[in-house]
Amino acid sequence: MKALLSAALAAASLLAAAPAAAEWRVREEAIMGTRVAVEAWHEDAAVADAAMAAVFAEMHRVDRLMSHYKPESELSQVNARAAAGPVAVAPELAALIARALEFSVLTDGAFDITYASVGYLYDYRAGQRPDDAQIAAHLPAVNWRHVIVDRAASTVRFTQDGVRIDLGGIAKGYAVDRGVAILAEKGIRHGTVTAGGDTRILGDRLGRPWVIGIRHPDDRQRVVSRIPLVDAALSTSGDYERYFDEDGQRYHHIINPRTGRSAGELRSVTIIGPDATTTDGLSTGVFVLGAERGLALIERLRDVDAVLVTAGGKVLYSSGLAPP
Protein backbone atom coordinates (compact mmCIF):
# COMPACT_ATOMS: atom_id res chain seq x y z
CA MET A 1 0.00 0.00 0.00
CA LYS A 2 2.72 2.39 1.00
CA ALA A 3 4.79 1.47 -2.07
CA LEU A 4 1.77 2.01 -4.29
CA LEU A 5 1.05 5.37 -2.75
CA SER A 6 4.60 6.64 -3.16
CA ALA A 7 4.60 5.40 -6.75
CA ALA A 8 1.43 7.38 -7.37
CA LEU A 9 2.96 10.47 -5.79
CA ALA A 10 6.09 10.11 -7.88
CA ALA A 11 3.94 9.86 -11.01
CA ALA A 12 2.01 12.95 -9.99
CA SER A 13 5.15 15.00 -9.48
CA LEU A 14 6.50 13.83 -12.84
CA LEU A 15 3.33 15.08 -14.47
CA ALA A 16 3.64 18.41 -12.72
CA ALA A 17 7.20 18.77 -13.98
CA ALA A 18 6.28 18.05 -17.60
CA PRO A 19 5.99 21.28 -19.62
CA ALA A 20 2.73 20.24 -21.31
CA ALA A 21 1.01 16.93 -21.88
CA ALA A 22 2.67 14.94 -24.65
CA GLU A 23 -0.01 13.95 -27.13
CA TRP A 24 -0.72 13.80 -30.82
CA ARG A 25 -1.64 17.18 -32.19
CA VAL A 26 -3.80 17.42 -35.34
CA ARG A 27 -4.70 20.47 -37.40
CA GLU A 28 -6.52 20.93 -40.71
CA GLU A 29 -7.07 23.80 -43.11
CA ALA A 30 -8.24 24.28 -46.71
CA ILE A 31 -5.27 25.52 -48.77
CA MET A 32 -4.36 25.12 -52.46
CA GLY A 33 -7.95 24.15 -53.18
CA THR A 34 -7.61 21.06 -51.03
CA ARG A 35 -7.50 19.72 -47.48
CA VAL A 36 -4.19 20.16 -45.75
CA ALA A 37 -3.70 18.20 -42.54
CA VAL A 38 -0.74 18.01 -40.20
CA GLU A 39 -0.20 15.64 -37.28
CA ALA A 40 2.75 15.88 -34.94
CA TRP A 41 3.95 14.45 -31.67
CA HIS A 42 6.41 15.96 -29.21
CA GLU A 43 7.05 15.51 -25.48
CA ASP A 44 6.08 19.16 -25.22
CA ALA A 45 2.81 19.75 -27.03
CA ALA A 46 3.61 23.47 -27.33
CA VAL A 47 6.61 22.58 -29.49
CA ALA A 48 4.35 20.50 -31.74
CA ASP A 49 1.82 23.33 -32.01
CA ALA A 50 4.49 25.89 -32.95
CA ALA A 51 5.94 23.54 -35.56
CA MET A 52 2.52 22.94 -37.08
CA ALA A 53 1.79 26.67 -37.26
CA ALA A 54 5.05 27.11 -39.18
CA VAL A 55 4.02 24.33 -41.58
CA PHE A 56 0.69 26.02 -42.36
CA ALA A 57 2.42 29.36 -42.94
CA GLU A 58 4.73 27.60 -45.39
CA MET A 59 1.79 26.01 -47.22
CA HIS A 60 0.25 29.46 -47.73
CA ARG A 61 3.58 30.80 -48.99
CA VAL A 62 3.96 27.99 -51.56
CA ASP A 63 0.35 28.53 -52.64
CA ARG A 64 0.94 32.27 -53.19
CA LEU A 65 3.98 31.48 -55.33
CA MET A 66 2.57 28.66 -57.43
CA SER A 67 -1.19 29.03 -57.64
CA HIS A 68 -2.59 29.52 -61.12
CA TYR A 69 -5.82 30.89 -59.63
CA LYS A 70 -4.10 33.88 -58.12
CA PRO A 71 -3.33 36.42 -60.89
CA GLU A 72 -0.55 37.97 -58.80
CA SER A 73 1.32 34.67 -58.30
CA GLU A 74 4.66 34.25 -60.03
CA LEU A 75 3.22 31.30 -61.92
CA SER A 76 0.44 33.49 -63.34
CA GLN A 77 3.05 36.09 -64.34
CA VAL A 78 4.94 33.39 -66.24
CA ASN A 79 1.77 32.33 -68.06
CA ALA A 80 0.95 35.92 -68.96
CA ARG A 81 4.40 36.98 -70.20
CA ALA A 82 6.82 34.10 -70.87
CA ALA A 83 5.94 33.80 -74.57
CA ALA A 84 7.21 37.38 -75.04
CA GLY A 85 10.54 36.77 -73.28
CA PRO A 86 12.24 35.45 -70.13
CA VAL A 87 10.30 36.14 -66.93
CA ALA A 88 12.26 36.44 -63.68
CA VAL A 89 11.03 34.04 -61.00
CA ALA A 90 12.10 32.92 -57.54
CA PRO A 91 14.89 30.32 -57.73
CA GLU A 92 12.54 27.95 -55.93
CA LEU A 93 9.92 28.20 -58.70
CA ALA A 94 12.56 27.81 -61.41
CA ALA A 95 13.80 24.70 -59.61
CA LEU A 96 10.34 23.13 -59.35
CA ILE A 97 9.54 23.83 -63.01
CA ALA A 98 12.90 22.27 -63.94
CA ARG A 99 12.00 19.26 -61.77
CA ALA A 100 8.64 19.00 -63.55
CA LEU A 101 10.46 18.92 -66.89
CA GLU A 102 12.59 16.04 -65.58
CA PHE A 103 9.40 14.10 -64.91
CA SER A 104 8.38 14.76 -68.52
CA VAL A 105 11.62 13.15 -69.71
CA LEU A 106 11.19 10.24 -67.30
CA THR A 107 7.58 9.57 -68.31
CA ASP A 108 8.15 10.12 -72.03
CA GLY A 109 5.92 13.19 -71.98
CA ALA A 110 3.02 11.69 -70.00
CA PHE A 111 3.67 14.15 -67.19
CA ASP A 112 3.65 17.57 -68.81
CA ILE A 113 2.88 20.87 -67.08
CA THR A 114 1.96 22.42 -70.46
CA TYR A 115 -1.12 20.16 -70.47
CA ALA A 116 -2.71 23.38 -69.18
CA SER A 117 -2.57 24.92 -72.67
CA VAL A 118 -5.61 22.71 -73.33
CA GLY A 119 -6.48 21.90 -69.73
CA TYR A 120 -7.66 25.42 -68.96
CA LEU A 121 -10.58 24.88 -71.36
CA TYR A 122 -12.10 22.35 -68.96
CA ASP A 123 -14.29 23.52 -66.11
CA TYR A 124 -15.23 20.47 -64.06
CA ARG A 125 -17.52 22.30 -61.68
CA ALA A 126 -19.48 23.84 -64.54
CA GLY A 127 -19.40 20.59 -66.55
CA GLN A 128 -17.65 22.33 -69.45
CA ARG A 129 -15.16 20.83 -71.88
CA PRO A 130 -13.53 21.90 -75.16
CA ASP A 131 -14.92 20.51 -78.43
CA ASP A 132 -12.76 18.67 -80.96
CA ALA A 133 -11.90 21.83 -82.90
CA GLN A 134 -10.80 23.66 -79.74
CA ILE A 135 -8.64 20.75 -78.67
CA ALA A 136 -7.04 20.55 -82.12
CA ALA A 137 -6.35 24.29 -82.08
CA HIS A 138 -4.67 24.29 -78.66
CA LEU A 139 -2.89 20.92 -78.70
CA PRO A 140 0.27 22.17 -80.52
CA ALA A 141 0.99 24.36 -77.48
CA VAL A 142 1.11 21.26 -75.27
CA ASN A 143 4.74 20.16 -75.20
CA TRP A 144 7.17 20.44 -72.30
CA ARG A 145 9.92 21.31 -74.80
CA HIS A 146 8.26 24.73 -75.21
CA VAL A 147 9.36 25.61 -71.66
CA ILE A 148 12.91 26.92 -71.23
CA VAL A 149 14.17 27.30 -67.66
CA ASP A 150 17.41 29.18 -67.02
CA ARG A 151 18.40 28.15 -63.49
CA ALA A 152 21.43 30.47 -63.39
CA ALA A 153 19.42 33.54 -64.40
CA SER A 154 16.31 32.22 -62.60
CA THR A 155 14.02 32.89 -65.55
CA VAL A 156 11.37 30.98 -67.48
CA ARG A 157 10.33 31.55 -71.05
CA PHE A 158 8.07 29.85 -73.58
CA THR A 159 9.14 29.22 -77.16
CA GLN A 160 5.73 30.07 -78.58
CA ASP A 161 2.36 31.70 -77.97
CA GLY A 162 -0.50 29.86 -76.38
CA VAL A 163 1.60 27.89 -73.89
CA ARG A 164 0.33 27.69 -70.32
CA ILE A 165 1.78 25.77 -67.43
CA ASP A 166 0.14 24.48 -64.28
CA LEU A 167 1.89 22.79 -61.38
CA GLY A 168 -1.22 21.06 -60.00
CA GLY A 169 0.34 17.63 -60.62
CA ILE A 170 3.41 18.27 -58.48
CA ALA A 171 3.05 21.39 -56.27
CA LYS A 172 1.12 19.70 -53.47
CA GLY A 173 3.82 17.07 -53.13
CA TYR A 174 6.42 19.81 -53.07
CA ALA A 175 4.48 21.70 -50.39
CA VAL A 176 4.22 18.50 -48.34
CA ASP A 177 7.98 17.98 -48.55
CA ARG A 178 8.53 21.57 -47.41
CA GLY A 179 6.12 20.94 -44.53
CA VAL A 180 7.96 17.84 -43.37
CA ALA A 181 11.31 19.65 -43.60
CA ILE A 182 9.91 22.33 -41.29
CA LEU A 183 8.56 19.80 -38.80
CA ALA A 184 12.00 18.18 -38.65
CA GLU A 185 13.74 21.57 -38.28
CA LYS A 186 11.50 22.38 -35.33
CA GLY A 187 12.45 19.19 -33.53
CA ILE A 188 9.52 16.92 -34.47
CA ARG A 189 10.45 13.28 -35.07
CA HIS A 190 6.98 11.76 -35.48
CA GLY A 191 4.40 13.35 -37.76
CA THR A 192 2.58 13.50 -41.07
CA VAL A 193 1.77 16.21 -43.58
CA THR A 194 -1.02 15.70 -46.13
CA ALA A 195 -2.27 17.92 -48.96
CA GLY A 196 -5.13 16.31 -50.87
CA GLY A 197 -3.79 13.00 -52.21
CA ASP A 198 -0.19 13.59 -51.16
CA THR A 199 1.17 12.50 -47.79
CA ARG A 200 4.59 12.32 -46.25
CA ILE A 201 5.37 10.47 -43.08
CA LEU A 202 8.07 11.60 -40.67
CA GLY A 203 9.38 8.79 -38.47
CA ASP A 204 7.02 6.14 -37.15
CA ARG A 205 3.89 6.22 -35.06
CA LEU A 206 5.72 5.84 -31.74
CA GLY A 207 7.04 2.35 -32.36
CA ARG A 208 4.56 1.28 -35.04
CA PRO A 209 4.30 2.09 -38.74
CA TRP A 210 1.69 4.50 -40.01
CA VAL A 211 -0.94 2.72 -42.06
CA ILE A 212 -2.36 4.61 -45.03
CA GLY A 213 -5.50 3.33 -46.73
CA ILE A 214 -5.96 3.61 -50.50
CA ARG A 215 -9.61 4.39 -51.13
CA HIS A 216 -11.91 2.67 -53.58
CA PRO A 217 -12.43 4.95 -56.62
CA ASP A 218 -16.22 4.86 -56.28
CA ASP A 219 -16.59 4.77 -52.50
CA ARG A 220 -14.49 6.86 -50.18
CA GLN A 221 -15.51 4.68 -47.22
CA ARG A 222 -14.02 1.55 -48.79
CA VAL A 223 -10.33 0.76 -48.84
CA VAL A 224 -8.73 -1.30 -51.62
CA SER A 225 -5.37 -1.65 -49.89
CA ARG A 226 -3.54 -0.62 -46.73
CA ILE A 227 0.13 0.37 -46.85
CA PRO A 228 2.31 0.47 -43.71
CA LEU A 229 4.84 3.31 -43.93
CA VAL A 230 7.77 4.75 -41.96
CA ASP A 231 9.71 7.78 -43.25
CA ALA A 232 8.14 7.65 -46.71
CA ALA A 233 5.78 9.48 -49.05
CA LEU A 234 2.60 8.31 -50.74
CA SER A 235 0.60 10.05 -53.48
CA THR A 236 -2.65 8.99 -55.08
CA SER A 237 -4.03 10.35 -58.36
CA GLY A 238 -7.63 9.44 -59.11
CA ASP A 239 -10.34 10.15 -61.67
CA TYR A 240 -12.76 10.90 -58.80
CA GLU A 241 -11.04 14.06 -57.55
CA ARG A 242 -12.30 16.62 -60.08
CA TYR A 243 -14.63 15.44 -62.80
CA PHE A 244 -18.06 15.44 -64.37
CA ASP A 245 -19.90 12.64 -66.12
CA GLU A 246 -21.68 13.15 -69.43
CA ASP A 247 -23.43 10.42 -71.46
CA GLY A 248 -21.70 7.69 -69.48
CA GLN A 249 -18.28 9.24 -70.11
CA ARG A 250 -16.10 10.61 -67.35
CA TYR A 251 -14.25 13.89 -67.95
CA HIS A 252 -11.67 14.34 -65.22
CA HIS A 253 -8.66 16.44 -64.35
CA ILE A 254 -5.76 14.25 -65.47
CA ILE A 255 -5.14 15.03 -69.12
CA ASN A 256 -3.20 12.96 -71.62
CA PRO A 257 -0.89 15.56 -73.23
CA ARG A 258 -0.96 13.69 -76.55
CA THR A 259 -4.74 13.87 -76.92
CA GLY A 260 -5.84 16.79 -74.75
CA ARG A 261 -8.45 14.49 -73.20
CA SER A 262 -8.81 12.75 -69.83
CA ALA A 263 -6.65 9.64 -69.49
CA GLY A 264 -9.03 6.69 -69.35
CA GLU A 265 -7.17 3.47 -68.68
CA LEU A 266 -6.86 3.66 -64.89
CA ARG A 267 -9.10 4.76 -62.01
CA SER A 268 -6.32 5.52 -59.56
CA VAL A 269 -2.57 5.35 -59.16
CA THR A 270 -0.78 5.35 -55.82
CA ILE A 271 2.99 5.79 -55.71
CA ILE A 272 5.09 5.11 -52.61
CA GLY A 273 8.57 6.62 -52.52
CA PRO A 274 11.13 8.60 -50.56
CA ASP A 275 9.68 12.10 -51.00
CA ALA A 276 6.33 13.58 -51.98
CA THR A 277 7.53 15.67 -54.94
CA THR A 278 8.63 12.42 -56.56
CA THR A 279 5.51 10.45 -55.65
CA ASP A 280 3.24 13.32 -56.75
CA GLY A 281 4.89 13.73 -60.16
CA LEU A 282 4.96 10.00 -60.74
CA SER A 283 1.35 9.37 -59.67
CA THR A 284 0.08 11.82 -62.28
CA GLY A 285 2.54 10.58 -64.93
CA VAL A 286 1.81 6.88 -64.37
CA PHE A 287 -1.92 7.61 -64.45
CA VAL A 288 -1.47 8.90 -68.02
CA LEU A 289 0.95 6.10 -69.02
CA GLY A 290 -1.55 3.39 -68.08
CA ALA A 291 -0.96 0.01 -66.44
CA GLU A 292 1.60 -1.61 -68.69
CA ARG A 293 3.91 1.31 -69.42
CA GLY A 294 3.35 2.80 -65.97
CA LEU A 295 4.34 -0.36 -64.10
CA ALA A 296 7.33 -0.86 -66.42
CA LEU A 297 8.55 2.62 -65.46
CA ILE A 298 8.09 1.96 -61.73
CA GLU A 299 10.01 -1.33 -61.98
CA ARG A 300 12.88 0.55 -63.63
CA LEU A 301 13.14 3.10 -60.82
CA ARG A 302 14.81 2.47 -57.48
CA ASP A 303 12.95 3.32 -54.26
CA VAL A 304 9.44 3.57 -55.70
CA ASP A 305 6.46 1.25 -55.72
CA ALA A 306 2.94 1.53 -57.07
CA VAL A 307 -0.63 0.33 -56.55
CA LEU A 308 -2.91 0.73 -59.58
CA VAL A 309 -6.67 0.38 -59.83
CA THR A 310 -7.69 -0.35 -63.41
CA ALA A 311 -10.87 0.73 -65.18
CA GLY A 312 -12.05 -2.87 -64.73
CA GLY A 313 -11.54 -2.63 -60.96
CA LYS A 314 -8.41 -4.80 -60.76
CA VAL A 315 -5.77 -3.84 -58.20
CA LEU A 316 -2.21 -4.19 -59.53
CA TYR A 317 0.97 -3.99 -57.43
CA SER A 318 4.57 -3.33 -58.42
CA SER A 319 6.96 -6.15 -57.53
CA GLY A 320 8.30 -4.38 -54.42
CA LEU A 321 4.92 -4.70 -52.68
CA ALA A 322 3.84 -8.13 -51.56
CA PRO A 323 0.13 -8.53 -52.45
CA PRO A 324 -1.89 -8.62 -49.23
Ligand code: AMP
Ligand atom coordinates in the same frame (compact mmCIF):
# COMPACT_ATOMS: atom_id res chain seq x y z
P1 AMP B 1 -2.64 14.69 -59.15
O1 AMP B 1 -3.83 14.63 -58.27
O2 AMP B 1 -1.35 14.84 -58.45
O3 AMP B 1 -2.60 13.60 -60.17
O4 AMP B 1 -2.74 16.04 -59.96
C1 AMP B 1 -3.74 16.28 -60.89
C2 AMP B 1 -3.50 17.65 -61.39
O5 AMP B 1 -2.35 17.65 -62.21
C3 AMP B 1 -4.61 18.17 -62.26
O6 AMP B 1 -5.63 18.77 -61.50
C4 AMP B 1 -3.85 19.18 -63.11
O7 AMP B 1 -3.66 20.36 -62.35
C5 AMP B 1 -2.50 18.54 -63.29
N1 AMP B 1 -2.37 17.71 -64.50
C6 AMP B 1 -3.35 17.14 -65.26
N2 AMP B 1 -2.84 16.41 -66.27
C7 AMP B 1 -1.48 16.51 -66.16
C8 AMP B 1 -0.39 15.97 -66.91
N3 AMP B 1 -0.57 15.17 -67.95
N4 AMP B 1 0.87 16.29 -66.50
C9 AMP B 1 1.07 17.11 -65.43
N5 AMP B 1 0.08 17.64 -64.69
C10 AMP B 1 -1.19 17.34 -65.03
Ligand code: MG
Ligand atom coordinates in the same frame (compact mmCIF):
# COMPACT_ATOMS: atom_id res chain seq x y z
MG1 MG C 1 0.54 14.20 -58.85
